[in-house]
Amino acid sequence: MSKTRDRIEGMEAPLYLFKVFTDDLSKGNPAACALFSEWPQTDVLQRIAYEAKQVVTAFVVPAAQPQQYQIRWFSCQQEINLCGHGTLAAAALLRQLKGPGHYQFFSDCGDLEVTAIAEALVMRLPQWRSVSVNTPYALTTYQPVECFQTRDLVLVLPDEHAVRQFQPDMQQIRQLPQHALIVTAFRAPDSYVLRYFAPAIGIDEDIATGSAQCSLAPYWAAKTALAELKVQQLSAIPADFAVFIKSQQLYLKTQAVPCPYLTESTMT
Secondary structure, X not given: OXXXXXXXXXXXXXXXXXXXXXXXXXXXXXXXXEEOOOOOOHHHHHHHHHHHOOOOEEEEEEOOOOOEEEEEEEXXXXXXXXXXXXXXXXXXHHHHHHOOEEEEEEOOOOOEEEEEEOOEEEEEEOOOOOEEOOOOHHHHHHXXXXXXXXXXXEEEOOOHXXXXXXXXXXXXXXXXXXXXXXXXXXXXXXXXXXXXXXXXXXXXXXXXXXXXXXXXXXXXXXXXXXXXXXXXXXXXXXXXXXXXXXXOEEEEEEOEEEOOOOOOOOOO
């Protein structure tokens, strides 16, 4: 079983590890997650996330109805908001423990839904409204063809090569008022690529980012008039998924697999 067991202020819960946005353990974005019967203190959750040493650790507790859960996400440094890949890891955990189903996750940063079946995880995402902005002076050297913001700042670059060759200045990005910086470009005939940088929350470059699609999928769907798009995040570790819009709702389709635990630790 892919887990460690942590004793937390009288509660004991396994800490599970998953690779998300892949069905191959050599790819994808790692996330830890745990299911509790009630919330531990925030500082305890942060300590678990720090010791887990994963990009994100997701924690869930049951809500009012079956298949409804409250969720929170932590990087090694701090609590973060609306983490798609952490939510997918939590859905994979519930699929493993409770069986396939339609799971709802509630948070202070927004609600998410994931249909978790054996073949796939399909997550419904919000579509964030974008606002065109002037490119910050420090980023004009990258010559974006468009710049807009949602929660994140997005630079649309001329082509995939420009995204691959993008050289981030983490100090500059850390000073941005937005949550993160995304660079993106279209790949004909039906795909887009991206990279995602969030050094302010301890993630210099993310491997695969679900929440980034809240900004990018509506933008590229409007630009291309395509209802379904393939997505590749051009990080060091391959990650592929698809997004589609159905009945004006945005969905992300991918997979997650359990991976062997890295450490044994006990919280007291």
